[in-house]
Amino acid sequence: MTTETKEKTLVVIQLTGGNDFMNTIVPYNNEHYYDARKKIVISQNDVSPINETLAINNNARPLKRLFDEGKVAIVQGIGYPNSNRSHFRGMDIWHTCEPDRVGSEGWLGLAIKDLDPKSENVLTGVNIGQGLPRAMSVSGVPITSVGDLEGYGVMNRIEQERLKERSLQAFKDIYGQAIGSGPVAEYIGKTGLDVLKGADLLANVATQYKSSVEYADNSIAKSLRDVARVHFANLGTRVFYTNHGGYDTHANEMPAHPKLLSDLSGAISDFMDDLKEHDAADDVAILVFTEFGRRMRDNGSGTDHGSGGGAFLIGNSVKGGLYSEYPSLNPKDWEHGEDLKHTIDFRGIYGTVLEQWLGLDAKPIVKGEFEQIKPFYI
Numbered sequence: 001m002t003t004e005t006k007e008k009t010l011v012v013i014q015l016t017g018g019n020d021f022m023n024t025i026v027p028y029n030n031e032h033y034y035d036a037r038k039k040i041v042i043s044q045n046d047v048s049p050i051n052e053t054l055a056i057n058n059n060a061r062p063l064k065r066l067f068d069e070g071k072v073a074i075v076q077g078i079g080y081p082n083s084n085r086s087h088f089r090g091m092d093i094w095h096t097c098e099p100d101r102v103g104s105e106g107w108l109g110l111a112i113k114d115l116d117p118k119s120e121n122v123l124t125g126v127n128i129g130q131g132l133p134r135a136m137s138v139s140g141v142p143i144t145s146v147g148d149l150e151g152y153g154v155m156n157r158i159e160q161e162r163l164k165e166r167s168l169q170a171f172k173d174i175y176g177q178a179i180g181s182g183p184v185a186e187y188i189g190k191t192g193l194d195v196l197k198g199a200d201l202l203a204n205v206a207t208q209y210k211s212s213v214e215y216a217d218n219s220i221a222k223s224l225r226d227v228a229r230v231h232f233a234n235l236g237t238r239v240f241y242t243n244h245g246g247y248d249t250h251a252n253e254m255p256a257h258p259k260l261l262s263d264l265s266g267a268i269s270d271f272m273d274d275l276k277e278h279d280a281a282d283d284v285a286i287l288v289f290t291e292f293g294r295r296m297r298d299n300g301s302g303t304d305h306g307s308g309g310g311a312f313l314i315g316n317s318v319k320g321g322l323y324s325e326y327p328s329l330n331p332k333d334w335e336h337g338e339d340l341k342h343t344i345d346f347r348g349i350y351g352t353v354l355e356q357w358l359g360l361d362a363k364p365i366v367k368g369e370f371e372q373i374k375p376f377y378i
Contacts (some may be wrong), residue, residue: 006137006171007283008241008283008285008357008358008359009231009239009283009284009285010238010239010240010256010284010285010286010353010357011167011223011227011240011241011271011284011285011286012108012135012239012240012241012287012288012289013220013242013244013264013268013287013289014091014242014243014289014290015243015244015247015264015288015289016244016245016247016248016290016291017087017246017249017291017311018087018209018247018248018290018292018293018294018305018306019247019293019294019299020040020253020257020293020294020303020339021290021293021294021308021309021310022037022058022098022140022247022293022294022296022340023040023041023057023253023294024065024304024310025054025055025056025057025076026042026047026054026055026056027053027054027075027326028044028047028049028051028053028054028055028197029052030053030329032296032330033329033333036119036296036297037296037298037301038283038298038333039254039300040254040298040301040302040303041298042057042239044197045301046058046059048064048190050064050067051077051322053066053326054322054326057258059077059259059261059262059265060262060265061265062225062265062266062269063261063264063276064090064312065263065269066089066268066269066272066320067330069320070318070320070321071072071195071272071314071315071316071318072312072313072318073312073313073318073319073320073321073322073323073373073375074310075125075313075323075329075344075349076321076323076325076326076343076344077309077310077311077324077326077340077341077342077343077344078289078308078324078342078346079185079292079293079309079311079341079343079344079345079346080093080342080346080347081099081342082099082107083307083339083342085292085293085306087291088378090291091134092134092289093136094135095142095288096134096348096365097347097350097365097366097367105137105138106133106134106135106136106137106312107135107350107366108135108136108144108239108241108363109124109125109135109136109137109138109141109143109219109240110141110193110199110364111358111365112124112125112136112138112141112238112239112314113138113141114167114207114360114361115239115358119141121140121235121246122142122143122201122229123144123180123201123202123235123236123237123337124142124236124239125142125143125144125237125238125239126139126143126144126227126235126237126239126240126241127143127144127240127241127242128149128226128227128240128241129145129147129223129241129242129243130145131144131145133241134149136241136288143234144201144202146165146202146226149202149205149206149226149229149230149245150206169322174294177190194228201235202230202233202235205230205233205235208229208233209228209229209232209233210267211228211278212273213273213277214270215222215262215265215266215267216270217247218263218267218333220242220244220262220263220264220267221266221267221270223242223243223244223267224242224267224270224271225271225274226242227240227242228271228275228376230270230276230279231275231280231284232278232280238266238358239358244263246260246265247260247290248252249302249303249304250299250301250303250304251301252301252302253301253302253303254300261294264288268288268314269285272314272316272377275316277314281315281316281319283315283317284315284316285313285314285315285357286312286313286314286315287311287312287313287349287353289349290310290314292305292307293306293308293310293339293340294305294306294310295306295338295339296329296340297338298337306333306338307335307339307340307341307342308339308341308342308343308349311346311349311351313375317376317377318375318376318377319374319376319377323324323373323375324343324344324373325343325344326343326372327342328340328341344371345370347366347370348366348371348373349373350365351363351364351365351366351368351369351370352374353370354366355372356372356374356375356378357378
């Protein structure tokens with residue numbers, strides 16, 4: 001059910017693998033942090049404080065700039081009860097809002113269905129990347145998946161057919177095992193990942209795009225540049241999705257995680273500048289999430305799967321600041337003796353975005369009523 005909305009657009013960025021929230025938003029004056037993290041730790045010299053207790057990792061300086069401008073809402077302690085540490089199941093829960101059973105419908109797919117109930121526009125929901133995220137998968141809801149926007153305008157029909165086959169196979173490979181070949185076949189039969197129609201509509205988007213913003217040469221920057229290109233083409237897209245991989249930092253976290261934060265925050269900053277240049281910044285909000293946080297103690301080379309992570313809402317219309325509570329780092333409060341306890345349910349943050357930004361009824365999408373925050377100037 002759609003309530004009042006002013007054609008707001010949502011961009012969702014998935015940090016695949018489980019981002020180390022403590023090493024992103026660092027409790028730089030907390031003794032328990034330094035007691036638990038012997039090697040995988042951020043020193044007080046390598047952070048930019050936002051208050052007396054928390055600081056942003058210096059590798060995410062562009063994020064700090066946006067925070068100082070009041071455009072970043074940091075959602076602390078996001079999670080759900082009895083957090084699942086499996087990547088596949090954990091991400092599946094975040095995608096379907098179904099922690100107690102394997103769901104068959106993605107939360108964003110349901111949102112797109114409400115935004116475009118007659119499926120009149122195959123570009124209402126666009127995934128930048130290969131295959132289709134489970135979050136966007138709902139039987140009968142067309143989603144366009146864009147692997148390489150540069151090549152869309154020069155593809156011949158045979159190449160487009162091959163792209164469709166690869167996309168469908170990727171979807172089968174990922175989800176057939178989890179939800180069974182029957183539901184997957186039914187979904188593909190009704191939707192077909194309408195790649196060909198989407199390809200036709202996107203054929204000239206890359207060549208029409210003009211900007212003075214120079215995005216970096218990395219995957220997330222390229223993805224957000226493609227989001228910008230499609231958005232500026234005014235093709236009616238309301239929900240964009242992309243992912244940034246590499247966050248499963250069991251080993252070699254200290255060299256790997258800083259680059260991830262640098263690439264991510266730089267890409268988001270460039271995207272925000274691009275929106276501003278095209279006078280499109282007020283009606284776009286970004287949600288950044290990951291499937292779980294990491295454990296309190298490091299393992300000497302990295303950190304293992306935990307809970308109680310963090311998310312970010314970013315945009316001109318976002319009321320910047322800290323939301324919910326940073327989980328207690330005191331060992332007596334750790335969940336299972338090793339994890340941070342979540343302080344707000346992720347379904348409440350989804351509900352916040354769905355109702356307050358997209359103007360939708362969140363309850364049937366997130367499967368209940370959950371505490372929301374008030375992060376938007378609307």
